[in-house]
Amino acid sequence: MKRSRSQKLLAVWGSPGSGKTTLAAKLAWHYEKEGFRTALVFCDWSTPMLPCMREEGELSEQHSLGSIFAARRIVPALVEANACQVKGAEQLGLYGLLKGEYETLYPPVSKRQAEEFLEVLKEQYDVAVLDLTSEVHGQVLTETGLRKADEVVRLLGCELKSLSFYKSQLAYLHEETIEDRYFYRVISDVKDQMLAKAMYQKTAFQLQHTEELVKQWERGDLFGELEEKQSRGYLEGLRALAEELISE
């Protein structure tokens, strides 16, 4: 089934370890299965996440996000040529550093390059999902993504640390109008703490804890299906959020 183009740029942001990469991967997989041409971008230059999605052989990992930013101008053909693919999801383009790569292999990303890249993604894909870094300062892709995304999901961890993190990072966004932009606040119960519900009562979306996800991470199979009964709560939260994010 091919769904109509929504051309949405979606960003996933939140405190360290709050489940950003997990959610970004699951959202992208969900949209591809819904018939959308989908991009998934891993914006963390310190930890290449591509190798954690599917085992070798299932994933084509010969194209690096770094090659895109090695060019001065980011044009559609360059972006298209540097997407990685995974078996079973032909309409999903993956962008990230490859196993063993590190930030200083490539020249620093400029603000203009980041903007051009995000514009091309929006033009070429029905939905583009950005897995942002928690830290904003010095992270050009994250900072640009937060400004340019049509929707930003803010994952709320279960600890006080999560609130403290948010307040400290906002300082880096003050120059831009992002300060008062709308965030989708989503509880992410990464550590199975009921405390989260008490802390954030007015949140419409919740991603429940499930050990099946923990196991997928351990195996490096984040694109695997969640089939166990215990994962139903997470999947319900994911689907509800996915629909809301692309609704007009």
Ligand SMILES: Nc1ncnc2c1ncn2[C@@H]1O[C@H](COP(=O)(O)OP(=O)(O)OP(=O)(O)O)[C@@H](O)[C@H]1O
């Ligand atoms: N709903 C969940 N239930 C159980 N475990 C989860 C859930 N969501 C995420 N996790 C686990 O939490 C850990 C952190 O998840 P993830 O790497 O997605 O977070 P992150 O915000 O991207 O972290 P980082 O800040 O390091 O990039 C992983 O081990 C993952 O298995």
Ligand SMILES: [Mg+2]
């Ligand atoms: Mg991550």
